[in-house]
Amino acid sequence: MITIIDYGMGNLRSVQKAFELFCPDVRVSSSVRDILDSDKIVLPGVGAFGKAMEELQKKGLIMAIKDALGRERPFLGICLGLQLLFSESEEDGNKKGLNILRGRVKRFDSSNGLKIPHMGWNRMRTGNRESKPGILSGVPNGSFMYFVHSYYVEPEDKKTVICETDYGTRFTSGIHKDNIYAFQFHPEKSQTIGLKIIKNFVGL
Amino acid sequence: MLTKRIIPCLDVKNGRVVKGVKFLDLKDAGDPVGIAQVYDREEADEIVFLDITASFEKRDIMLDVVRRTAETVFMPLTVGGGIRNLDDIRDLLNAGTDKVSINTAAIQDPELVRKAAERFGSQCIVVAIDAKRSEGDTGLRWEVYINGGRTPTGIDALRWGEEAEGLGAGEILLTSMDMDGTRKGYDIELTRSFSESLSLPIIASGGAGNLEHLHQVLVEGKADAALAASIFHFREYSIKDAKDYLKKKGVEVRI
Numbered sequence A: 001m002i003t004i005i006d007y008g009m010g011n012l013r014s015v016q017k018a019f020e021l022f023c024p025d026v027r028v029s030s031s032v033r034d035i036l037d038s039d040k041i042v043l044p045g046v047g048a049f050g051k052a053m054e055e056l057q058k059k060g061l062i063m064a065i066k067d068a069l070g071r072e073r074p075f076l077g078i079c080l081g082l083q084l085l086f087s088e089s090e091e092d093g094n095k096k097g098l099n100i101l102r103g104r105v106k107r108f109d110s111s112n113g114l115k116i117p118h119m120g121w122n123r124m125r126t127g128n129r130e131s132k133p134g135i136l137s138g139v140p141n142g143s144f145m146y147f148v149h150s151y152y153v154e155p156e157d158k159k160t161v162i163c164e165t166d167y168g169t170r171f172t173s174g175i176h177k178d179n180i181y182a183f184q185f186h187p188e189k190s191q192t193i194g195l196k197i198i199k200n201f202v203g204l
Numbered sequence B: 001m002l003t004k005r006i007i008p009c010l011d012v013k014n015g016r017v018v019k020g021v022k023f024l025d026l027k028d029a030g031d032p033v034g035i036a037q038v039y040d041r042e043e044a045d046e047i048v049f050l051d052i053t054a055s056f057e058k059r060d061i062m063l064d065v066v067r068r069t070a071e072t073v074f075m076p077l078t079v080g081g082g083i084r085n086l087d088d089i090r091d092l093l094n095a096g097t098d099k100v101s102i103n104t105a106a107i108q109d110p111e112l113v114r115k116a117a118e119r120f121g122s123q124c125i126v127v128a129i130d131a132k133r134s135e136g137d138t139g140l141r142w143e144v145y146i147n148g149g150r151t152p153t154g155i156d157a158l159r160w161g162e163e164a165e166g167l168g169a170g171e172i173l174l175t176s177m178d179m180d181g182t183r184k185g186y187d188i189e190l191t192r193s194f195s196e197s198l199s200l201p202i203i204a205s206g207g208a209g210n211l212e213h214l215h216q217v218l219v220e221g222k223a224d225a226a227l228a229a230s231i232f233h234f235r236e237y238s239i240k241d242a243k244d245y246l247k248k249k250g251v252e253v254r255i
Helices: A013-020 A032-036 A049-058 A061-070 A191-202 B032-041 B056-072 B086-095 B104-108 B111-120 B157-167 B188-197 B211-219 B239-248
Strands: A002-005 A026-029 A040-043 A075-078 A086-089 A101-107 A118-123 A144-149 A151-155 A161-167 A169-177 A180-183 B005-013 B047-051 B077-080 B099-102 B125-133 B142-146 B151-156 B171-176 B202-205 B225-228
Touching (some): A002 A013, A002 A032, A013 A026, A040 A061, A144 A161, A151 A169, B005 B032, B056 B077, B056 B086, B077 B125, B099 B104, B099 B111, B104 B142, B125 B157, B157 B188, B188 B202, B211 B239
Parallel strands (some): A075 A180, A086 A101, B005 B047, B077 B099
Antiparallel strands (some): A118 A144
């Protein structure tokens, strides 16, 4: 059973539909019990960082997520679901995140005429990294993915970075640490190549 | 590097595509879901449905179209037309839309843009602006029209675009009413004014008649995305033709 965590941040229907292509047991839920009772967990989400943390708190989901991660269940964060894993974000002042990974969430710098949000198709680059995690199996270096975000993560532990993307700066677009996988782009909106990542996650 | 986007747009009325689409490989050329699937296969960068259903009672049909599209199409979908309030936006997002485009209601109640951006996130709020070159002594360069282009507002389009950015819009869908339907090319000057004044992505719309027009609006007009309807629907060009052409001309596109 895969549980997609619903905490009131954005449309989860397309996320659910994408997982259902590869797995018959997918549910969207905000119940702590459902989360603890899953083989795999997906934290999607779009919108504001501070509001998202408030919603997770209100629904009692923070402990549930940390607990599930402690039990080494495969976890996939998408977009805001990547950013929330980190210590803090500079969005609306300084907001504390889940602090599962150390690092900061920063806003793109628009002073050089960079358009914000970073919206559209851009390349993810795995670079010269020797080992490619299974979740990127069959996803060539330089594949185009669909992005829509104004903030990006800066992890302290660079070894967790599995892909990067260029937009004004070179930023982290994917991370992997133990059972945790997370991407800044939307695999569920990135057509065939994005669905490959979802398929790989389902197969973990 | 972020690529320029090519976005086909379908006008949908009572759940059916209007103005016709000539897809030989489709059994039902009036079904927006089937057409969206074809554009998904061709790797269009996004797709836009513009709901022109007049009757309020029939608006739920669009939600069903969106639901059926979201089941099979895994690319960004924007829906516009007739959106009045936060509930309309929520219903569309829950049905599987990624972005909504707000036009008349945003002018009538600019706070709607702010509230929608706060509640659902800027990334899904597109403000659509229908702009027409102002004639005579109005002091405006381009005037905003609402109600499907029927009602002039006396509001300067560029000023409104800047206001929409401040309210939290994530993107501007900019249609030149002067060029729309002419197939003589986009309004480059209008598009460039927006691209240079705003720090939001600009989707240019209105006037595409050939591939060079796409090239012009993306390069000279500095648009982030080009929206077109008939040149794709009637199969004069495929999405791939457009991208091959742009790539040959040195424009970064996703191929």
